[in-house]
């Protein structure tokens with residue numbers, strides 16, 4: 561993974577690339593390239609042995625012109641202020657691509673959760689939620705899970721907020737467990753939109769996904785669900801990887817068994833259904849029809865992109881290609897279906913969860929999945945129509961043209977205060 565590329569600069573470059581195709585004044589675009597505010601805080605938390613540890617933590621609220629700030633919370637040692645700013649910006653444009661009434665936000669704490677006990681993680685999360693309290697709420701800013709956070713952390717944030725505010729406000733955070741006002745279908749939603757995007761992508765090129773070979777980088781929430789649902793369409797998922805390396809089988813892997821192996825051993829390594837183990841970079845350049853990067857940002861840089869042999873890439877992770885890699889793949893005619901559409905299932909079902917919380921009425925999983933399918937396929941069609949009609953260089957630019965136009969219009973309609 562290349563870490564030299566600053567993801568915030570990548571985001572700004574993506575916006576600039578799309579802005580040249582829009583009739584928007586440069587000062588207006590400048591406003592859409594920076595966060596409105598960033599909270600930077602240091603959490604002092606008591607450890608199980610009585611010592612105090614200090615954790616750096618952030619929350620970026622990028623743009624609220626289309627609705628409350630919305631975006632996940634990441635626990636990772638590599639979290640930085642600029643990473644959080646970039647991720648919050650991608651949320652703005654993702655919500656606009658799928659046309660749900662949210663702005664964008666993102667948060668993170670610099671830590672490796674594997675180093676802490678469950679009770680330490682609870683205290684860290686509650687301390688963070690206490691810092692966030694004045695900024696968040698169902699009409700202000702609505703956090704959700706991201707890398708290394710899930711239902712448990714969201715349940716703790718909801719409880720901390722509700723206890724301090726002396727109210728019930730389940731719509732303060734999404735991605736909660738269904739028994740704590742979460743939505744059916746939320747855990748699978750990101751992988752499901754990746755699958756729907758891949759299915760539509762093959763249809764767009766008049767190809768049958770059932771004949772495709774597939775490699776998936778990253779086997780967490782997004783990657784493992786995407787792999788299983790793409791497998792269900794009849795494709796052969798021949799390689800999957802996690803931070804420990806990749807496993808391969810030319811006849812196709814049993815994606816559920818691979819997941820079970822990872823859950824029980826903590827790693828894909830040693831999976832008996834594999835015929836070979838590969839390095840991560842070998843997997844990214846394998847001869848497959850579809851490559852799904854589902855780990856972290858900057859997984860593929862310009863050099864590696866020259867060796868990518870898949871002709872369709874569907875981005876499950878946020879920002880997995882550096883801008884250089886994007887340029888190389890565009891030049892090589894590799895079709896990249898961008899993150900802001902492909903992984904938007906997570907935030908879309910988060911929106912459904914928030915709607916259910918506000919209505920105090922739970923939807924069935926079927927209803928959630930049907931509505932998600934409609935949102936993703938509509939957004940896919942708008943993106944590909946825009947790509948063709950405006951003769952744009954690639955699909956990411958098309959997605960940003962759609963999104964920036966929507967955000968800029970809302971910003972213009974709001975005007976400037978004071």
Ligand code: NAD
Nearest residue numbers: 707708750778779780781782802803855876877878903906
């Ligand atoms: P996760 O923590 O569940 O999984 C991450 C996976 O990536 C793990 O399997 C990890 O081992 C693997 N990984 C890390 N470094 C790797 C490397 N160098 N090579 C190969 N694998 C590596 O996280 P997640 O929730 O699945 O998120 C993954 C990506 O999807 C992130 O970019 C996240 O922002 C994005 N995303 C997630 C959601 C969601 O709802 N979970 C929604 C939208 C976007």
